[in-house]
Amino acid sequence: MKKQLIFIACDTPNRKKVKEIIQKTQNSNLNFGYKFGLEFLNSKNGRKFVANLKNIITFGDYKLADIPNTCASTIKAVKDLKFNYLTIHISSGIEAMKAAKKVSGKTKLIGVSILTSLNNKSLKEIGFDKNIKKIITNQAKLAAKAKLDAIVCSPHEIKIVKKFFKKEIITPGIRLHGDLKGDQKRVTTPKQAFKDGATAIVIGRSLVKGNIKKNIQKLVKDLK
Ligand code: C5P
16 A cells, blocks of 8 residues: 655755754655745755755645746746645636646646635635635635646545545644644644545644654654
């Protein structure tokens, strides 16, 4: 059986810290990938560091949310980084997703649905008058129509997404037992996320804060 894929969110502008994260996680028995967000990719040495990575699964979390031409041009501009995965907000619309998919080549294009830091109250504040479940249902259908390769959603929405989207489902909003939610609102444990049907999870602070090796042991225990 293919091992469960676990993306580590390398959320820091510090190249040394990212090096440490990769070194301390690479030889474990778990199947790790590494997610680089805007913080690292826009840091002084971040882009160059990612360009030199070899033999690891990489995820460029650009969370593109723009017009079709800009989304497609951006993907072309980072082609040299050879990401295995790259994100675009589904709320960019079908045309932007199609334009992005047209140029993404071997890089798997992931549609980001409603952020895991938002809840129904936050959506109302933005001006959305439908609840999370309804919006996610629409977004899953739209991502399927645009032939995206994966969806990022909260673990709480995996079951709905699965009904309409048949490819990879990646869930952030993961906490090891006892860890604080922080700014995340819709969270669960790694084991529960995989049980509900996630094909991959994203885990940041629960794994990289404090003692990484000890956190991995905690993760292994959770997954049993
Ligand atoms: O530290 P924590 O595990 O909460 O980090 C979650 C990671 O997943 C962050 O890098 C965040 O940008 C990303 N993410 C998210 N919610 C989404 C999409 C991505 O938390 N909907």
